[in-house]
Amino acid sequence: MTTPPPERVFALVVGIERYAAGPSWDLPGPARDALRFRDWLLARGVPERNILLHLAPTAGFTPQASHGPADHRSLRHDLVHRLPALDGDLLWVWWGGHGVLDKDEYIRLYTADATVSDKRNLDLESARRLLSSDAVPGFARQIWVVDACQTFAEEHAHRHSLPAEQLPAGGRENVHDQVLMLAADRGQRAANDPVRATGLFSAAVLDTLQDRTEVGAAAGPADTDALFGTVRERMAALRLEGHTGQLPRLVLHGPDRTEILRSAPSPAVAAGHPVPGSAPARRPLRARADLLDALLAYPFMMDPSKRELMVRLLDTPAVQTMNRGSDPRSDVTAVYVALRRLPGGLWLWYDAVTLLDPDETLAAGLESAILAYEAGQQSRPR
Numbered sequence: 001m002t003t004p005p006p007e008r009v010f011a012l013v014v015g016i017e018r019y020a021a022g023p024s025w026d027l028p029g030p031a032r033d034a035l036r037f038r039d040w041l042l043a044r045g046v047p048e049r050n051i052l053l054h055l056a057p058t059a060g061f062t063p064q065a066s067h068g069p070a071d072h073r074s075l076r077h078d079l080v081h082r083l084p085a086l087d088g089d090l091l092w093v094w095w096g097g098h099g100v101l102d103k104d105e106y107i108r109l110y111t112a113d114a115t116v117s118d119k120r121n122l123d124l125e126s127a128r129r130l131l132s133s134d135a136v137p138g139f140a141r142q143i144w145v146v147d148a149c150q151t152f153a154e155e156h157a158h159r160h161s162l163p164a165e166q167l168p169a170g171g172r173e174n175v176h177d178q179v180l181m182l183a184a185d186r187g188q189r190a191a192n193d194p195v196r197a198t199g200l201f202s203a204a205v206l207d208t209l210q211d212r213t214e215v216g217a218a219a220g221p222a223d224t225d226a227l228f229g230t231v232r233e234r235m236a237a238l239r240l241e242g243h244t245g246q247l248p249r250l251v252l253h254g255p256d257r258t259e260i261l262r263s264a265p266s267p268a269v270a271a272g273h274p275v276p277g278s279a280p281a282r283r284p285l286r287a288r289a290d291l292l293d294a295l296l297a298y299p300f301m302m303d304p305s306k307r308e309l310m311v312r313l314l315d316t317p318a319v320q321t322m323n324r325g326s327d328p329r330s331d332v333t334a335v336y337v338a339l340r341r342l343p344g345g346l347w348l349w350y351d352a353v354t355l356l357d358p359d360e361t362l363a364a365g366l367e368s369a370i371l372a373y374e375a376g377q378q379s380r381p382r
Contacts, residue, residue, distance in 0.1 A: 003218035004089035006045030010139070012078055013038055013051055016070045016097030017058040020115045024355045029192050030096030031057040033147070033202035035065060037094050040209055044219040050088070052078050056097075056112035070097075071113040072120040079127055080167060084136045090220045091131070091139035096202055099124075099148025101186060102162055109148055117160050126167045132178055132253060135170030143224060144180040147199040149189045155344035157316050177254035179224045181205065181231065184246040189347060191244035191371060195364045200244050204234040225250070228261070242372040287373040291346075292332055294369035298357050301328050306356065311335065313352035318342045346370045 015034025019025040038051055055063055056070040068074055083091070098110045100121075107124040114120045124146065131142060153162060183190035183201035191200045208230045212221060221227045228250045238244050250261040300306040307328070311319055314335075322338040325331035339345030350370060354363045 003220045003222055004141075006219055007047060007050070008089040009041070009046045009092070009219045010050045010083075010086055010088040010090070011038075011041055011046070011052065011092035011094065012054075012083065013092070013094045014054045014070055014075065014096065015094075016056045016110070016112050017061070018056050018112065019098070019110065020113045021119075022116075023358065024351060025098065025114075026058050027098060027192055028058050028061075028194050028197040029199050029202070030147070031055045031061065031063060032197050033096050033199055033206065034094060035063055036206050037092075037145075037202075037209075038065065040206065041092070041219050046219050052082065054078070070111060072111040072122070073113075075111055075122060076167070079122070079130060083131065083139070086138060088138050089141060091142045092219075093127075093131075093142065093144040093146075095145070096147040096199055099146070099150065099190075100153045100156070100162070101150045102153050102164075105186070107146070107148065107150060107182075108153075108162055109146070116158075119158070119160065119162055121162060123164065123166065126165070126169070128178060128180070128253070130167045130169040132173075132176040133170035134173045135168075136176070140175055140177060141220065142176060142178045143220065144178065145202075145205055146180065147183040147190055147202045147205075150182070150184045150186055151189050151344050151347070152187055155342075156348070174255045178252070179228075180251040180253070181224075181228055182249040182251065185249050187343070188246045189344070190246055191367075193364075194360055194367070200238055201231075201235065201246070201248060204231045204238075208234065239375065242375045243368070244371055245374045287369075287375075288336075291369040291373045292329065292336065294362075294366045295332050295349075295353065296328060297362055297365060298353060298359075300357055301332065304331075307331055310352050310356055313355060314339070314348055316342065316345070316348060318345060346373070 013034045015031035017027050017029065017031045034053065034055060038053055041051060042048060053065060053067040054070040054075060055067040057063055095109055100108050100110075102108050108121040109124055111120045111122060128144070130136070131139065183199065192198070193200060208227060209221070212227065212230070228248070232248055235244070235246065235248050252259050252261070295301060319335060319338045322334050325334045335349065339349055347370065350366055353366065
């Protein structure tokens with residue numbers, strides 16, 4: 001596939017690290033990743049005016065680039081009004097931030113003005129349909145990179161339903177070729193590295209783009225299947241090392257085909273065997289002990305009243321009938337037993353613990369322990 005000249009390439013680039021819902025929603029990384037992608041486009045000759053950049057950085061991080069807000073109104077305006085009015089051949093849509101899979105199996109991407117009671121969001125499928133309709137005369141080729149979770153909405157036990165909106169698409173046609181690279185598969189969490197301040201999937205995509213194209217080269221890879229293949233290999237290596245359990249997904253919509261390509265777990269890992277040259281999967285008992293140790297590393301765990309507050313923050317029926325322990329380790333073990341089989345339960349626990357103590361070093365250790373535990377569970381036959 002031929003690549004267009006840089007002046008015919010446009011991009012909607014979104015990185016949301018901070019939400020109106022408060023510090024517990026902070027996600028260090030997406031704004032940095034968005035800026036790195038912007039720099040990649042600029043280095044390949046795409047004019048800065050062609051990049052619609054929307055950021056919501058965490059406190060203390062000041063992007064050195066002009067950008068718009070990442071609230072619902074601003075992003076909706078770009079999708080509904082600005083992009084359809086542009087004349088271009090290739091459109092990149094880059095999105096990093098929180099997401100969830102609703103009960104109708106649609107990915108919802110939270111905007112920066114999302115609150116606990118009003119979770120403002122954009123429906124990814126609705127946005128895709130808009131940009132594939134005759135409301136958008138240009139951009140016959142589109143590449144979407146979405147680094148967001150696809151955890152099930154009901155796992156989060158939200159008290160308020162998700163607000164829904166279908167964007168106003170035009171008539172259906174069969175001329176747009178859309179490639180969607182998604183960080184995770186159905187029901188999965190997209191891992192973020194708070195220490196490096198990057199999404200693991202975003203970093204894999206950016207590293208691959210950097211390796212495959214020279215500065216000044218075309219800003220649209222001719223073979224997106226090969227691009228995704230390399231990204232998938234990088235993510236597989238991270239899974240083998242116990243950093244994440246997510247399986248990226250490639251979704252293709254176009255005149256010639258519509259299909260979904262999922263990443264398959266390594267056969268060796270699925271069978272419980274280590275791969276030569278890679279880190280072996282951690283034994284389940286060791287991973288469980290490491291998880292409990294990472295939780296007990298938090299000083300507040302020694303205080304019974306604060307452990308009680310942590311349990312209240314979990315706010316899920318799974319912990320309401322459990323038998324509590326009298327000492328810190330037995331109490332934490334009781335919570336583990338209650339949450340281990342609840343889908344997303346350990347990540348609910350992570351959210352409660354990091355809300356009570358936002359220490360980034362402890363949070364990174366806890367996240368690594370949960371990922372290693374989940375990797376060990378996935379390696380065991382069911």
